[in-house]
Amino acid sequence: MSTPGVAPDPALGLLELYDEALPHVYGYLLARCGDVPLAEDLTAEAFLAAVHAVRKPDAAEPSVAWLIGVARHKLADHWRRVEREQRGMRLLDGELDTVEDPWDVAVDKIRARQVLDELGPHHRAALTLRYLDGLPVPEVARHLDRTVHATEALLVRARGAFRRRYAGEEGSS
Numbered sequence: 001m002s003t004p005g006v007a008p009d010p011a012l013g014l015l016e017l018y019d020e021a022l023p024h025v026y027g028y029l030l031a032r033c034g035d036v037p038l039a040e041d042l043t044a045e046a047f048l049a050a051v052h053a054v055r056k057p058d059a060a061e062p063s064v065a066w067l068i069g070v071a072r073h074k075l076a077d078h079w080r081r082v083e084r085e086q087r088g089m090r091l092l093d094g095e096l097d098t099v100e101d102p103w104d105v106a107v108d109k110i111r112a113r114q115v116l117d118e119l120g121p122h123h124r125a126a127l128t129l130r131y132l133d134g135l136p137v138p139e140v141a142r143h144l145d146r147t148v149h150a151t152e153a154l155l156v157r158a159r160g161a162f163r164r165r166y167a168g169e170e171g172s173s
Contacts, residue, residue, distance in 0.1 A: 026040070033075065
């Protein structure tokens with residue numbers, strides 16, 4: 001009587017490659033982003049994505065070069081997220097597009113992020129989902145478990161609170 005064999009997890013091959021590949025993958029990412037915590041996060045994301053990829057049928061044989069390719073995709077995903085976020089921040093305050101000095105733009109973005117962090121969680125969530133994530137109002141409503149009309153009203157209040165804080169008209173209460 002034999003027991004049916006269980007196929008070994010293809011991700012185990014990554015364990016054998018991990019020690020060799022880690023410095024290469026991390027070095028690749030650090031050289032391109034210049035930010036140690038970000039490079040560490042992206043390295044972890046790359047290895048997690050590699051685990052999922054090797055478990056697919058007809059997956060490529062893992063190698064250092066292949067892992068660097070996965071890391072390249074993770075870095076590109078990161079830059080796309082950053083661009084979407086910056087685009088959303090420009091939408092929150094249309095004046096950011098008219099400023100010509102890059103330093104002023106950077107300061108305005110920092111200020112906008114600070115103001116967003118100062119808002120209550122319901123306002124911050126609504127503005128983030130609508131403008132940073134680019135979701136339509138019905139989708140924002142679904143995520144916040146509200147009606148569309150209640151979400152529209154919340155967005156009106158949130159935009160007003162953001163503008164007042166940004167202009168310095170409202171205290172930190």
